[in-house]
């Protein structure tokens with residue numbers, strides 16, 4: 001059976017990708033669902049910097065097998081705006097994206113109150129592989145970057161990690177077949 005743990009971040013950073021990227025403001029407001037929301041520092045037409053939230057303080061057993069990761073972002077766009085994400089990544093080193101960009105870049109964020117967007121699944125490793133040590137690291141985190149002309153308001157970001165502490169025995173039938181062939 002798979003186990004799962006859900007955690008919120010406790011550290012954030014705003015990292016520049018291109019020169020004109022807009023920095024994030026109040027990234028620590030993403031730590032809890034309390035209607036205090038992270039936003040961008042300026043109203044311009046540029047992309048945002050990368051919001052990195054990390055230090056989730058997972059404590060996955062070191063002999064576990066990671067099965068999937070789900071990121072949930074409770075967010076909305078400022079009323080009257082066309083707010084879209086451009087990047088939703090995981091990071092292993094607290095700075096650089098790894099694996100698959102899960103952003104739904106053509107979907108406008110709702111402007112009539114918060115909605116929770118979910119990325120990944122209990123069996124989705126985001127196009128890379130994970131050790132318990134990598135998940136437990138303070139540098140494991142989520143990257144969120146906004147598209148042009150966006151006015152994001154991010155209330156909460158949380159991560160659920162699915163894992164099992166025993167190896168699935170999917171290889172057994174193959175081994176049996178191999179033995180029959182060998183005989």
Ligand SMILES: [Ca+2]
Nearest residue numbers: 029032036155
């Ligand atoms: Ca909040």
